[in-house]
Amino acid sequence: MKRFLAALAGLALLAGLPAAASAADADSITVTAPTVRLMPPSAMATAAFMVLHNGSDKDIKLIKAASPVAKVAELHTHINEGGVMKMRPVPAIDIKAKGETQLKPGGLHVMLINLNHPLKEGEKVAITLGFEDGSSKEIEAPVAKMMPMPMPMNHMAPAK
Secondary structure (H helix, E strand, O other), rough: HHHHHHHEEEEEEEEHOOOOOOOOHHHEEEEEEEEEEEOOOOOOOEEEEEEEEEEOOOOOEEEEOOOOEEEEEEEEEEEEEEOOOEEEOOOOOEOOOOOOOOOOOOOOOEEEEEEEEOOOOOOEEEEEEEEOOOOOEEEEEEEEOOOOOOOOOOOOOOOO
């Protein structure tokens, strides 16, 4: 019986069909609250934010993104380097099993770089999210005004 099941799984793979026991990572991810930050028309880059929900029993890695509105899309985070907040690319964004990962201002996000045209408020931006297993999910994120990020405050100033 084990040989029969192994042969059946092998035939499914040869035929290009997914094996019943393995679902694509993209199928386990639900995306909520996708938004692309509205920037001034002269801006050449913007960021996309969303919440990634993992309904599976295994950790999943988002490893890339793409969008037809930008020449480049990168996964980024913000880091504090010597008291200065800086954006840096990351190789992957982890989404824990049965958990969620927030892509938000000041944290993880998708950078859309070298925009092909100025984005307008309300415009829908297609973004393709690529996962470690090779699967992908296409989402649409509306362009919206967002509150500016607050500037970090130094609460350690000497008292007078």
